[in-house]
Amino acid sequence: MPVINEHAAGIDVGSRSHFVAVGQDLEDVRExxxxxxxxxxxxxxxxxxxxxxxxxxxxxxxxxxxxxxxxLVNGSKTxxxxxKTDVKDCRWIQFLHSVGLLTGSFLG
Numbered sequence: 001m002p003v004i005n006e007h008a009a010g011i012d013v014g015s016r017s018h019f020v021a022v023g024q025d026l027e028d029v030r031e032x033x034x035x036x037x038x039x040x041x042x043x044x045x046x047x048x049x050x051x052x053x054x055x056x057x058x059x060x061x062x063x064x065x066x067x068x069x070x071x072l073v074n075g076s077k078t079x080x081x082x083x084k085t086d087v088k089d090c091r092w093i094q095f096l097h098s099v100g101l102l103t104g105s106f107l108g
Contacts, residue, residue: 001099002099003098003099004098004099004100005052005053005097005098005099005100006098007049007050007051007052007053008051008052008053008054008055008094008097008098009021009022009046009049009051009053009054009055009068009094009097010054010055010056010090010091010092010093010094010095010096010097011054011055011056011057011090011093012056012057012086012089012090012093013056013057014034014086015034016033016034017031017032017033017034017086018031018032018033018034018038018042019031019032019086019087019089019090020032020042020045020046020090021087021090021091021093021094022045022046022049022051022094023094024091024094024095026087028091028094029087029090029091030042030045031086032045043068046068047067051068052068052069053068053069053070053071053097054068054069054070054071054097055070055071055073055093055094055096055097055102056070056071056072056073056093057072057073057074057075057078057093071097071102071103071104072104072105073093073097073102073103073104073105074105077096077102077103078092078093078096078102
């Protein structure tokens with residue numbers, strides 16, 4: 001499939017940590033904590049990889065107040081992968097977002 005969003009990342013949001021993928025290789029994945037300093041470190045890492053847009057499941061509570069286009073997606077749209085792990089999840093979200101297969105969800 002052709003890449004639509006070249007500078008896309010995927011985040012598997014968790015209550016204790018967030019797994020972030022900037023590509024599909026294992027070295028393209030990092031785990032970050034959930035506190036302010038951790039989110040700032042995550043944002044700096046994303047910026048260092050030229051990331052412009054980020055997709056994450058709407059089930060999490062995370063605020064990216066940096067210069068990223070954030071797409072909150074319905075978790076049911078990202079759960080079609082077997083052998084669930086946080087690393088696989090963030091890579092799957094990154095892939096779906098990079099090829100333009102995710103749409104935003106409204107949180108009310």
